[in-house]
Amino acid sequence: MSPAPVADPSGGDGPAQLQARASVRNAMPKLRALAPLVRAINTSRITPPPKLRDPVYASPEYRAWRTEVVARAGGRCEAIDHGRRCSKAQPEHRMFADHRIEIKDGGHPFDLNNGQCLCSTHHELKTMAARAARR
16 A cells, blocks of 8 residues: 655645646646537617608708807806706807707797707706607
């Protein structure tokens, strides 16, 4: 019977153990990564239709209307929050000429009384509320 291996008193592996592990590592073939057997699938139920830009927004009349609406507001957001007008203004912030009554809801596209100047935050809030009300 052979004697049981004696552990290295330093707590590490001795040269014999390291050499044995290296030979086992070299003898074992390396496994290559396998391609996934299950493909990724689209889990969304409905894909939204692509967003189409209304040709009204590319017209010279719209650009003139937009310029007039923003100039009338002095380049400052016209939204009222908690009884105070929003302080965001050009050129530090982008201003949007927004239709008070959206075109999809029957608002006139070039009526100055249907326009208001809004910062991006208030424009997004107003647009999302109008879309929610439409549903």
